[in-house]
Amino acid sequence: MNPVRVAVAVLRKDLRSEWRTRELVPALAQFVILALLIGNFGFQIDSRNAASIAPGILWLALVFAGLVAFGRAFAAEREQASLEAMLMTPASPVAVFAGKAMAAFGLLVLCEAVMLPALSLFFGTPLSIGVIAAVLLASVGMAALGCLFAAMVARVRARELLLPLLTLPLWIPFIIAGGSALQSAMGLPGNYQEAVGLLIDFDILFIVLTSLAARFVLDE
């Protein structure tokens, strides 16, 4: 079986089931708006400090929305034991994993499509190509790592506890580089190109590593 076709099939399956239930994306969109609201009360944001505080709120909200999205990506499979069925086919586990990760990335992008305009609307920060590119680049690596750990915790008890505990520390590189990229894209001093270059490096590193590890995580 062609691994690319398997991955695309899994991706389409996940997106179609989300389209039919319309469960996760509306809930995540509400969640990120709520997070912005809480950020506003927590920090007293005005036009002078928005560029330094808004990226922090964005990453906090995105990280927690991501945890929910990746946790759900495998929860449904677990409830119906459909993951086992997929793995029993001759399809390679890495291709199945890639499909799941791409679908989770897609859902995260949908959630960002709500969040970035809302951030710009509420806090007056620019919604430039630079901002969008930094957020998307960070999401790629975060989706790869998040999906790997979501696949692992799906079979362990106390998975809701374990997923954030294991995933958040590994996401820190993306938050460091992404936070720095976003601040300079929003007009604070900083080297945008250097930060984006670092994000691309991390994406490549973690995509390679998660593809290597996926075989051991999904193979049973």
Next chain:
Amino acid sequence: MNRHEKAAVGAVALMLLAAGAIFLYAPTDYLQGPVQRIFYLHVSSAIAAYGCFAVVLIGGIVYLRNESLAADRFARAGALVGVVLTTVTLVMGSLWAKKVWGAYWVWDARLTSTLVLWIIYAGYLTVRRLAEPGRQAARFAAVVGIFGFIDVPVVHFSVTWWNTQHPGAVIINDALPPEMLATFFFTMFCTLVLAGVMIAIRYRIETLLDERHGVTEPARVVAARGAEAGAEPVP
């Protein structure tokens, strides 16, 4: 006394000797005063902790390759001892920082990546506690251990791009007088011995825990080992 008890007594005696060297033999630092004596154990326990996490990494890789229970037990033992040593490093470092930098904590590359290291391996131990003992948990933990080991240099270098306060290497830069250097190397040797003894004892405990939980090597691993042994010429 069994051999684990003897080893423990030996390691503790070595640490007391190291304490003697730190407080009685090593000279007092001209600029920082007595607080500089934290340096010896602070750096030694950090190096020993890296060693422990290397054991977790290697144990994890070996486990993923051939599902050897021994490799997994070494990984578990290494993670626990490594977290203890990292805690020592962090606590002693922040006491020292309070004295010379005026704050217990600064968000510097070295400090941040050490804290991330601590969090990752504390997470590793939580996985071992929460997951049912067995193959699934061991594989899961192996992946966590491997990713954790890679994440730390990544965090370290990504923060270095933006700021740094922690001093760099003083040992290899020949910045220490010979008495301090001798004390440092002796303390490092003692700490490494202590870490090794702790891992050996913990390994034994993990073996007993596995027996109690009924965790055994999968039949095909035992069969493969039997085949290997059978292939060897009988003396």
